[in-house]
Amino acid sequence: MRVLLTGGAGYIGSHTALVLLEQGHDVVVVDDLSNGNRIALDRVEELTGRSVTFVQADLTNTTATRVTLANTNFDAVVHFAGLKAVGESVEQPVRYYRTNLASTLTLLDIMAERQINTLVFSSSATVYGEPQTPLVAETHHTGVGLTNPYGWSKYMNEQIITDAAVARPDMSVVLLRYFNPVGAHPSGRIGEDPAGIPNNLLPFIAQVAVGRRDKLSVFGDDYDTPDGTGVRDYIHVMDLAEGHVAALNYASCGVQTYNLGSGVGTSVLEAVRAFEAVSNRPVPYQISPRRSGDLATVVADPRLAQEKLKWQTTRTFADACRDAWNWQSQNPAGYGETVRVVIGSPAATVERTLDDKAISTR
Numbered sequence: 001m002r003v004l005l006t007g008g009a010g011y012i013g014s015h016t017a018l019v020l021l022e023q024g025h026d027v028v029v030v031d032d033l034s035n036g037n038r039i040a041l042d043r044v045e046e047l048t049g050r051s052v053t054f055v056q057a058d059l060t061n062t063t064a065t066r067v068t069l070a071n072t073n074f075d076a077v078v079h080f081a082g083l084k085a086v087g088e089s090v091e092q093p094v095r096y097y098r099t100n101l102a103s104t105l106t107l108l109d110i111m112a113e114r115q116i117n118t119l120v121f122s123s124s125a126t127v128y129g130e131p132q133t134p135l136v137a138e139t140h141h142t143g144v145g146l147t148n149p150y151g152w153s154k155y156m157n158e159q160i161i162t163d164a165a166v167a168r169p170d171m172s173v174v175l176l177r178y179f180n181p182v183g184a185h186p187s188g189r190i191g192e193d194p195a196g197i198p199n200n201l202l203p204f205i206a207q208v209a210v211g212r213r214d215k216l217s218v219f220g221d222d223y224d225t226p227d228g229t230g231v232r233d234y235i236h237v238m239d240l241a242e243g244h245v246a247a248l249n250y251a252s253c254g255v256q257t258y259n260l261g262s263g264v265g266t267s268v269l270e271a272v273r274a275f276e277a278v279s280n281r282p283v284p285y286q287i288s289p290r291r292s293g294d295l296a297t298v299v300a301d302p303r304l305a306q307e308k309l310k311w312q313t314t315r316t317f318a319d320a321c322r323d324a325w326n327w328q329s330q331n332p333a334g335y336g337e338t339v340r341v342v343i344g345s346p347a348a349t350v351e352r353t354l355d356d357k358a359i360s361t362r
């Protein structure tokens with residue numbers, strides 16, 4: 001297959017590009033680079049020995065995207081592009097709705113015009129709201145009690161794509177509801193490179209371990225969980241990437257929906273200890289108030305994907321921590337440039353990222 005990855009220069013997209021190339025597929029990436037990085041794709045090419053076709057376009061601009069993609073062929077689409085920061089979506093709802101909905105509308109128009117039928121969409125466990133069962137299955141209700149525009153945009157996207165598939169019965173759609181993606185490619189060459197202060201737990205822990213941040217704030221230790229801290233289903237990004245290839249292989253007419261998770265819950269304090277063990281670095285933390293909108297426990301029931309897609313996670317949370325640490329320690333400033341500032345004697349060198357955060361001192 002020749003697969004178009006929207007948002008393919010981002011975290012999950014770049015890992016999926018790598019797995020698709022390794023399995024012999026061709027990859028075209030369309031991305032506006034608002035949160036992705038061309039270097040990630042250079043490294044995917046270096047790791048696979050294969051080339052990626054890269055097209056820079058803002059998918060919210062339908063006309064420009066149509067023109068930019070006019071001479072590019074593809075048979076299937078994986079739609080990752082969008083904005084994903086929950087807190088930011090509360091502050092900038094219109095921007096989030098515009099980007100996350102208009103991108104999908106552009107894509108659906110172009111797919112219809114060109115008779116492209118296969119679509120895999122990046123949805124999220126956030127569509128379930130507060131889980132009513134210990135393990136969340138795909139049959140759990142969605143769109144109840146969602147607390148932020150990001151979550152609503154995923155819910156609305158699922159509806160829009162489903163309606164488009166009803167109108168075009170030749171379409172084969174797979175909606176993938178990711179739980180908490182973490183980790184990096186084991187080479188340490190590609191990984192998660194959040195802009196500014198990380199919102200998500202594992203990148204924050206990794207930046208504390210590498211010395212870029214002082215300490216972690218643990219958001220609440222009074223939840224109804226074994227140690228009082230929030231429990232999540234962390235899924236290794238390589239397992240997640242493989243899940244997309246399984247979905248592309250299994251797609252057939254109509255709409256199918258799958259959880260991509262491990263079925264295993266890990267608390268915040270367990271995550272801290274696991275990261276300390278693989279990195280051999282301390283991760284200082286303080287207990288802070290709960291973060292607004294957070295839930296106690298969110299863990300997938302992953303059985304449907306196992307049964308239908310013949311896919312399941314094969315990597316542990318410890319594997320994800322090891323690979324995240326490998327990435328973070330090899331690339332303390334992510335894909336960004338690092339400048340060396342000499343303070344006092346050359347022996348006392350402080351490395352700073354271009355946004356001027358000290359990342360290591362020696």
Ligand code: NAD
Pocket residue numbers: 006007008009010011012013030031032033034035036037057058059060079080081082083084099103122123124125178179180181
């Ligand atoms: P990411 O920000 O690393 O990747 C998204 C990519 O989309 C970026 O490269 C960005 O430049 C691009 N993009 C954004 N707006 C665009 C536009 N208008 N036109 C073209 N490209 C645009 O995020 P990610 O973690 O790789 O997430 C990928 C998808 O998975 C997103 O849709 C996200 O909502 C979803 N998802 C992510 C998580 C997570 O925790 N990372 C969990 C569930 C679902």
Ligand code: WQD
Pocket residue numbers: 084086123124125126179180181199200201202204216217218219220229230231232268291294
């Ligand atoms: C995990 C746990 C926090 C940071 C979010 C989105 C979700 C999905 C994945 C896109 C929670 C705790 C975190 C910190 C902490 N994204 N935590 N200190 O909130 O489960 O899910 O990302 O679809 O939609 O909501 O992930 O990594 O932010 O938090 O104590 O500095 O870590 O309270 O218990 P979350 P997270």
